[in-house]
Amino acid sequence: MIEFRNVSKKYETGTEAIHNINFKINKGEFAFLVGSSGSGKSTIIKLILKEEEPTSGNIIINGKDTTFLKPSRVPFLRRSMGIVFQDFRLLPDKTVYENVAFAMYVVRATPKHIRRQVPMVLSLVGLANKAKVYPNELSGGEQQRVALARAIVNNPSMLIADEPTGNLDPNTAWDIMELLNDINLRGTTVVVATHAKDIVDKMNKRVIRIDKGNIVRDEKGGYDEV
Amino acid sequence: MRFNVVSYLIKEGFKSTFKQKKMTGASIIIMCATMFIFGLFFVIGENVNSVITQIESQQGIQIFIDEDATDAEIETLGNQIRAIPGVNRATFVSKEDALNSMKTTLGDESLFEGWDEENPFPASYFVTLTDLSLNEQVQSEILALDNVDEIQSENTTINRLQSLANGIQITTIIILILLIIISIFIISYTIKLTVHARRREISIMKYVGATNGFIRGPFVVEGVIIGVISAIITLVILGIAYNAVMNSIGDSVLLQEMGFGLLSFSEMFYLVLGVYLILGVGIGVLGSAISMRKYLKV
Ligand SMILES: Nc1ncnc2c1ncn2[C@@H]1O[C@H](COP(=O)(O)OP(=O)(O)OP(=O)(O)O)[C@@H](O)[C@H]1O
Numbered sequence: 001m002i003e004f005r006n007v008s009k010k011y012e013t014g015t016e017a018i019h020n021i022n023f024k025i026n027k028g029e030f031a032f033l034v035g036s037s038g039s040g041k042s043t044i045i046k047l048i049l050k051e052e053e054p055t056s057g058n059i060i061i062n063g064k065d066t067t068f069l070k071p072s073r074v075p076f077l078r079r080s081m082g083i084v085f086q087d088f089r090l091l092p093d094k095t096v097y098e099n100v101a102f103a104m105y106v107v108r109a110t111p112k113h114i115r116r117q118v119p120m121v122l123s124l125v126g127l128a129n130k131a132k133v134y135p136n137e138l139s140g141g142e143q144q145r146v147a148l149a150r151a152i153v154n155n156p157s158m159l160i161a162d163e164p165t166g167n168l169d170p171n172t173a174w175d176i177m178e179l180l181n182d183i184n185l186r187g188t189t190v191v192v193a194t195h196a197k198d199i200v201d202k203m204n205k206r207v208i209r210i211d212k213g214n215i216v217r218d219e220k221g222g223y224d225e226v
Numbered sequence: 227m228r229f230n231v232v233s234y235l236i237k238e239g240f241k242s243t244f245k246q247k248k249m250t251g252a253s254i255i256i257m258c259a260t261m262f263i264f265g266l267f268f269v270i271g272e273n274v275n276s277v278i279t280q281i282e283s284q285q286g287i288q289i290f291i292d293e294d295a296t297d298a299e300i301e302t303l304g305n306q307i308r309a310i311p312g313v314n315r316a317t318f319v320s321k322e323d324a325l326n327s328m329k330t331t332l333g334d335e336s337l338f339e340g341w342d343e344e345n346p347f348p349a350s351y352f353v354t355l356t357d358l359s360l361n362e363q364v365q366s367e368i369l370a371l372d373n374v375d376e377i378q379s380e381n382t383t384i385n386r387l388q389s390l391a392n393g394i395q396i397t398t399i400i401i402l403i404l405l406i407i408i409s410i411f412i413i414s415y416t417i418k419l420t421v422h423a424r425r426r427e428i429s430i431m432k433y434v435g436a437t438n439g440f441i442r443g444p445f446v447v448e449g450v451i452i453g454v455i456s457a458i459i460t461l462v463i464l465g466i467a468y469n470a471v472m473n474s475i476g477d478s479v480l481l482q483e484m485g486f487g488l489l490s491f492s493e494m495f496y497l498v499l500g501v502y503l504i505l506g507v508g509i510g511v512l513g514s515a516i517s518m519r520k521y522l523k524v
């Protein structure tokens with residue numbers, strides 16, 4: 001599903017963000033990427049999204065090596081991934097419903113499909129009654145739910161989240177994490193980069209720990225080594 | 227493309243065009259100004275070309291034939307002249323024809339009494355050209371033929387008109403290039419503002435897998451809208467200005483005496499409209515493509 005083979009990334013500034021990384025996340029898995037600030041978590045996510053190109057190595061997504069993927073094919077790669085960020089990234093002048101529908105609209109789904117799908121994912125994230133509300137009228141947790149609904153509305157095979165709970169209080173963060181778990185249980189592969197020790201400990205999932213661009217640990221369990 | 231995509235592109239295109247009202251207005255004004263100047267030279271050039279064509283059909287070269295040429299030699303000469311590239315027609319004018327036409331021109335037959343026996347006018351060929359720029363070349367080829375006595379033509383008038391036409395053409399091309407550069411710059415700058423204002427939307431579109439073509443669409447529409455609006459405004463202004471000028475000089479004695487008619491704007495309307503629309507649409511598309519480059523890279 002997601003495989004990194006000897007992947008290194010050096011930015012133009014000269015920073016070597018990750019060195020010779022190898023890992024493989026299987027279909028239907030739930031994996032955390034943890035590590036201190038600047039360790040390279042976001043870089044790995046950008047590489048998965050093909051927002052950045054690796055300096056060396058190969059990245060295989062859904063059985064296809066994306067190294068030589070033509071730029072015109074990248075949008076289609078991204079349609080297989082739902083993406084969630086720390087800062088929600090909702091459109092302020094669109095309602096909750098429109099924000100979610102927008103993601104279907106731009107991949108040219110039919111109006112009929114949009115009308116059926118959007119209410120379904122909104123109720124899945126528990127926002128069925130907030131469809132007509134604007135993002136600034138929602139709490140942070142609710143905004144992140146909208147972002148989650150948008151990320152899964154096109155039925156991607158994997159969900160990638162970069163610090164999805166970074167802006168939320170612990171209880172709300174936990175709700176979001178349970179939602180990610182629900183989505184995983186429906187068969188979607190989930191990758192979450194996070195600092196949130198409590199949550200990682202409580203979830204007891206696979207943890208890939210990055211330190212200064214290297215994988216220093218990769219096993220099921222809590223945030224720190226046992 | 228499905229219909230909802232087309233209507234999406236047009237709707238979004240109009241929306242972003244009118245979001246940046248000041249900048250859109252400024253770029254339309256600048257485009258109109260440069261298109262107007264280009265249009266002026268374009269219609270002047272069209273008129274000069276039309277005058278040249280009119281002259282080409284009237285103006286000819288008179289080739290006087292040696293007095294002692296036989297009928298057969300005259301016949302051969304005629305065929306040789308017709309074979310020269312650039313010669314449109316070669317009409318034989320006999321000694322009698324020449325005398326008769328002189329009589330009609332002067333309108334007083336009594337002056338020519340007795341000339342019929344001792345006709346001083348030589349026989350000639352009257353040659354018209356397909357293209358005035360070939361004038362000198364055709365003349366030198368004719369001079370090399372046998373039985374040619376002398377050539378008469380209005381070389382200086384022809385050459386002057388030809389160089390005027392060339393000058394106008396070069397000026398028009400330079401103005402066209404400047405127009406294209408200035409307009410592409412101003413349109414791409416304007417669209418850059420809307421792109422920048424909507425960068426959040428664009429980045430979300432990219433994350434959820436919208437194709438570059440889909441993202442670019444509304445901005446291309448925006449560029450085309452600015453280009454087409456400018457084209458239409460300029461066409462109207464140019465038409466009004468042209469007709470005003472024509473009304474004041476159209477019936478001037480000089481032009482009438484020369485016997486050349488200038489073109490009316492309606493004769494050029496579709497040509498100017500076509501040129502303006504091609505420019506407007508082309509510049510709009512190019513301008514938007516340039517403005518989007520940076521944002522589509524990721
Ligand atoms: N676009 C970039 N250009 C240059 N250097 C970058 C760029 N993005 C990240 N870096 C550098 O690469 C290293 C890894 O950054 P990255 O964002 O992957 O860390 P992170 O683990 O996500 O940190 P955080 O937990 O703070 O989000 C850092 O040293 C950072 O300064």
Ligand SMILES: [Mg+2]
Nearest residue numbers: 041042043162
């Ligand atoms: Mg990060």
